Amino acid sequence: MADEPSVRRRKPEPKSTESLVSESVESDTEQVEEQIPKKPRRKSPHERLDDDEAYSTASLCVDILRVLTFIGLAWIGLSYLISNGDTYSWGLSDPPKYVNPEWWMKKFRGPIYLTPTELSAYDGSDLSKPIYLAINGTIYDVSSNTRTYGPGGSYHYFAGCDAARAYVTGCFAEDRTPDIRGVEDMFLPLDDPAVDRHWSAQELEEMRGREREAALKKVDDALRHWAEFFRKKPEYEFVGYVRMPEGWPDTEPRRPLCEQAAKRRKSRVVPGQE
Structure with missing residues (x-):
């Protein structure tokens, strides 16, 4: 007919049942793979050696300083508690100057x-x-x-x-x-x-x-x-x-x-x- 357009759009052909099932399975598989955590790759001996070297002397000094600080504070705190606040140095006649709070105040002042x-x-x-x-x-x-x-x-x-x-x-x-x-x-x-x-x-x-x-x-x-x-x-x-x-x-x-x-x-x- 002369009125009708010479070219008509074709409707997409319906997918087959097998195609729909295949796409659904692939999608579910991808989601499952994303949810499963990947197993970490095992490092080689050379990589482990590099990690050990990364623990530098500076890091070791920081750790030692933390331990000494903890021991010092524990020593002062126990002395203060046991003496009911009378002394920070366990009653030593000549206590180290670093147990005197005034000494620390001078350092930072x-x-x-x-x-x-x-x-x-x-x-x-x-x-x-x-x-x-x-x-x-x-x-x-x-x-x-x-x-x-x-x-x-x-x-x-x-x-x-x-x-x-x-x-x-x-x-x-x-x-x-x-x-x-x-x-x-x-x-x-x-x-x-x-x-x-x-x-x-x-x-x-x-x-x-x-x-x-x-x-x-x-x-x-x-x-x-x-x-x-x-x-x-x-x-x-x-x-x-x-x-x-x-x-x-x-x-x-x-x-x-x-x-x-x-x-x-x-x-x-x-x-x-x-």
């Missing part, structure tokens, strides 16, 4: 900064506070040696202050200050006209320059010696630094040499008359 006035409160007169001393602006805790730095001790003058000047001059009572201006004078010879006439004015001026340079080095060496002494002493713990006022030491008058240091000065010696 970092350096502290104290003004000279604040530092003076740690001179040992208050038994609830540690004993601090400072040298060249660095503060150390010397509480482990109260017999020496505590009240009545032979070096109690150094407690609660920065007495850098006294370390050089030896005048403990007079020179409890970090101001070392003029200390080099104690290493300089005295001017004596009767002796100095053996040199010309130019020779004497050059000599004085060398003498002052040598004197300054002696002061520096003395301070370095004592600073290293406290830094290397394991029983003296680093605490922090002294915060001096702005403009110091120019805001204070220069101190004269103490009597003991001044007595050490002698006249120059004429060459050939040593």
